Amino acid sequence: xxxxxxxxxxxxxxxxxxxxxxxxxxxxxxxxxxxxxxxxxxxxxxxxxxxxxxxxxxxxxxxxxxxxxxxxxxxxxxxxxxxxxxxxxxxxxxxxxxxxxxxxxxxxxxxxxxxxxxxxxxxxxxxxxxxxxxxxxxxxxxxxxxxxxxxxxxxxxxxxxxxxxxxxxxxxxxxxxxxxxxxxxxxxxxxxxxxxxxxxxxxxxxxxxxxxxxxxxxxxxxxxxxxxxxxxxxxxxxxxxxxxxxxxxxxxxxxxxxxxxxxxxxx
Numbered sequence: 412x413x414x415x416x417x418x419x420x421x422x423x424x425x426x427x428x429x430x431x432x433x434x435x436x437x438x439x440x441x442x443x444x445x446x447x448x449x450x451x452x453x454x455x456x457x458x459x460x461x462x463x464x465x466x467x468x469x470x471x472x473x474x475x476x477x478x479x480x481x482x483x484x485x486x487x488x489x490x491x492x493x494x495x496x497x498x499x500x501x502x503x504x505x506x507x508x509x510x511x512x513x514x515x516x517x518x519x520x521x522x523x524x525x526x527x528x529x530x531x532x533x534x535x536x537x538x539x540x541x542x543x544x545x546x547x548x549x550x551x552x553x554x555x556x557x558x559x560x561x562x563x564x565x566x567x568x569x570x571x572x573x574x575x576x577x578x579x580x581x582x583x584x585x586x587x588x589x590x591x592x593x594x595x596x597x598x599x600x601x602x603x604x605x606x607x608x609x610x611x612x613x614x615x616x617x618x619x620x621x622x623x624x625x626x627x628x629x630x631x632x633x634x635x636x637x638x639x640x641x642x643x644x645x646x647x648x649x650x651x652x653x654x655x656x657x658x659x660x661x662x663x664x665x666x667x668x669x670x671x672x673x674x675x676x677x678x
Contacts, residue, residue, distance in 0.1 A: 429659075430658060431655075431658045431659075432658070433455055433459045435459070436459070437462075437512070438452065438455045438515065438657065439463040439516070439551075439555065440464060440520055441520050441521040441547065441551060442465075442494070442520040443465060443466055444471040444472040445468075445621070446620045447646050448518070448521070449475055450646035451520065452475065452479060452518075453483075454650030454651075454654060455654060456479045456483045456485050460516070461485050461487065462476065462479050462486075462487045463488050464479075464490070465503050465521075466489070466490075467492065467494075467521075472490065472491055476488055486511060488511060490502075490506050494519075494521045494546075494547030494548075495542035495546045508558065514555050514559070515564065516567075516568070517559075517568070518570065518653065519547065519548040519567070519570060521547055522543055523540070525540065526582055526585075528581055529583055532583070536584065540585050540588045541588050544585075545588050545595070552567055552569075552599055556606075560603075560606045563606060563607040564607045565607070566608070566610075566656060566657055567609070567610045567611070568612070568656050568657065569592050570615070571612040572614055572615060573615065573616045573676055574589050575592060575593045575614060576590075576593070576670070577676060593614070596610050596666065596668065597666045600666030604665060609661070609662075609665040610666065611661075611667050612668040613653065613656070613668075614668045615671050615672065616670070616672025616673055616675045616676070617638065617672070617675070618643060618644040618649070619645055637678070638672070639677060643673075652671055
């Protein structure tokens, strides 16, 4: 009877409300100086996290870190570097650990896209997409993962795409890179679970960012027309997913890809 009562016992209100509390934790966001990365860094900082902004644009990274520190009263540091460069990645992790003491959450967000038909792609363009999305995420997972392995805790969030799940024209290398990232998420979830580390992906649909604003008007309208919610997503709408996966609200979630696409893939 006592065992049954323990299984049926509900958590206290305070413990449930504390699930999203990130006070005392440190979040590292690659490509965090703009777009989705900036929104997620700000959102997690709103729940008490200290933030490390890693971006190839050092000046913009500094401005983002200052925005977070000044606006929210939490610690924030900026590090410039190329995510596909092994030396830059190792240096960035050392700097973050020196400045903030630990890394509890890694968000591999850095990325770009090149839209072209297959026959117009160069090998250099193909390589650049894999270098950032796959190699860059791998390097940060490895470097930060070593630290998390020592602390026996941590969560990694890889920002993938719905194009890693389904096909679309004129984005073959990008879609292939995102699919690779989703598969790497699953494998690392298995490898790192014994060390107390969770690994998940977020797969956004069409979000209104400087990248998607480059689409021709007719392409943007077609995206709106084929999205059940009838609009582009907004960067702020990724904050909830990032918070869920970064916090204790998702302690039994690993190896999954959380789709945020306004219903686009439900068709």
